[in-house]
Amino acid sequence: MTKWIPEFAGAKLPKYIAIADAMDRDIGAGILQPGARLPPQRDLAYDLKVTIGTISRAYALATERGLIAGEVGRGTYVLARQSPDPDLAGSDFRGARAETSPALAQALRMDSTAGADVGQSAVIGPMLAQVFIDEPQRSNDYTRAIPDAWREAGAAWLATGGWRPAPDTIIPVTGALSGIENVIAAVTAPGDKVAFEDLTYSALARGSALIGRRAIKVRGGDEGLDPDDFERVCARDHPKALVVIPSLNNPTITIMPEGNRRRIAEIAHRHNVWIIEDNIYGKALNDAPPPFAHIAPEQTFHVSGVSKLLSAGLRAGWISGPPGFANQIINAKKLMTGGLPYAMTEVTARLVLSGEAAKLTAAILNEIREREAIAREILAGHHFASHPRCPYIWLTLPDPWLPGTFKDAALEAGVAIVEADAFKVGQADRVCHCVRAAFSVVESRADVRRGFEILRQLLDNARVSYDGME
Numbered sequence: 001m002t003k004w005i006p007e008f009a010g011a012k013l014p015k016y017i018a019i020a021d022a023m024d025r026d027i028g029a030g031i032l033q034p035g036a037r038l039p040p041q042r043d044l045a046y047d048l049k050v051t052i053g054t055i056s057r058a059y060a061l062a063t064e065r066g067l068i069a070g071e072v073g074r075g076t077y078v079l080a081r082q083s084p085d086p087d088l089a090g091s092d093f094r095g096a097r098a099e100t101s102p103a104l105a106q107a108l109r110m111d112s113t114a115g116a117d118v119g120q121s122a123v124i125g126p127m128l129a130q131v132f133i134d135e136p137q138r139s140n141d142y143t144r145a146i147p148d149a150w151r152e153a154g155a156a157w158l159a160t161g162g163w164r165p166a167p168d169t170i171i172p173v174t175g176a177l178s179g180i181e182n183v184i185a186a187v188t189a190p191g192d193k194v195a196f197e198d199l200t201y202s203a204l205a206r207g208s209a210l211i212g213r214r215a216i217k218v219r220g221g222d223e224g225l226d227p228d229d230f231e232r233v234c235a236r237d238h239p240k241a242l243v244v245i246p247s248l249n250n251p252t253i254t255i256m257p258e259g260n261r262r263r264i265a266e267i268a269h270r271h272n273v274w275i276i277e278d279n280i281y282g283k284a285l286n287d288a289p290p291p292f293a294h295i296a297p298e299q300t301f302h303v304s305g306v307s308k309l310l311s312a313g314l315r316a317g318w319i320s321g322p323p324g325f326a327n328q329i330i331n332a333k334k335l336m337t338g339g340l341p342y343a344m345t346e347v348t349a350r351l352v353l354s355g356e357a358a359k360l361t362a363a364i365l366n367e368i369r370e371r372e373a374i375a376r377e378i379l380a381g382h383h384f385a386s387h388p389r390c391p392y393i394w395l396t397l398p399d400p401w402l403p404g405t406f407k408d409a410a411l412e413a414g415v416a417i418v419e420a421d422a423f424k425v426g427q428a429d430r431v432c433h434c435v436r437a438a439f440s441v442v443e444s445r446a447d448v449r450r451g452f453e454i455l456r457q458l459l460d461n462a463r464v465s466y467d468g469m470e
Helices: 015-029 041-048 052-064 102-106 120-134 148-158 176-187 203-210 227-237 258-270 326-337 342-354 356-378 403-412 445-460 462-466
Strands: 068-071 075-078 170-173 193-197 214-218 241-244 274-278 300-305 317-320 392-396 434-438
Touching (some): 015 052, 052 068, 120 342, 120 356, 148 170, 148 300, 148 342, 170 176, 176 241, 193 227, 203 214, 203 241, 214 227, 227 258, 241 258, 258 274, 342 356, 356 445, 403 445
Parallel strands (some): 193 214, 274 300
Antiparallel strands (some): 170 317, 300 317
16 A cells, blocks of 8 residues: 555645645656555545545546546545546647658648638738848847737737737737647646647647646537537646637537627636637638627637638738737747747738738638538538538548548548548547538639539448458
């Protein structure tokens, strides 16, 4: 039996939660090893000068978290911490594919959601050259200050759902993903838990794992993240932050209704959880619900970038956050990803403030609408989620197709798509026989049509899913 006395003095939580948290922390630190037998509840209650009921509740909570298990007649033992999903582990990214793969190099790239090519280069190229002409010293030096124009451009770009942030809350970053990881680094510490939707853009979770945060999942559904499950996760796991894509979730295309947003904000407030709102697709919506940043500005970091609706090559984005956090985020960014590239950030600001960005975004959204209509035409009769302003569909596979075998069959037929497992944060509780097929970077509408025709042929010939079995 292990002699274990948890340290929880000063904790501002109920004692049973503080004891379970201490157990979680000591298991993570290796103080409590897998297989170790914990003290009997009565003995630990005596050592800590608490009631046996407090210890019983602590052990029950730790059991619910998967930390320990009790065996009648033998005692309570520490369980081995579940290995992180390979998609979240340091260097073993199962979902990543080598860009040098011959099949991938020749395939129609229906696995990327970068902004469609509508002739941006003809606008961006001359404007970028002009930046170097106008500001040669700044363009060739480190960025040492944030001009007011960059903040004004960020406020204009982030505006959504009847909300527009104040310019003095704006922090420029090198894209939305970078910005989100900068916020996570600034407001959490190694070992802290960060909650994600169970199906999401999993690079967010993978990135947080790389800097020592522990990704936990919250169940999603037809209306996005489930408020009831978020309440349960907050009470059980005490995450420090929630990362959520409330508008056009990637990959499920759900749009969280305003009522659910308000419930989640209230739950986050009660449990002292930061909300990190990824609104990378939300700007595409004409009728977007109010963002979390409008509902709960004191606890929300609202993040977006230009990769989907302007140009992925610009690597530009902005954060709007609560007052007092700008320096923490800027310092986190410098430590993690370096400073801002002056020329790229300046040209993006000029695009937004001149109105050119709005014109290009309108053209991209028009192209998305036309291509989504092609998908609906060709895949008629099959079940999928889509939106005329979203650059991908979420396709449910008919039996007996499985996501992995369908993805492999599609690649063999010349189309690259992404299977559901690549979007899971750990082992998702819900069964999801789906794939994401994007269409924004495919060169032409004719190629989009050809790609979906190939997928349709596979869907209609499910026997192909068994080919190659021995």
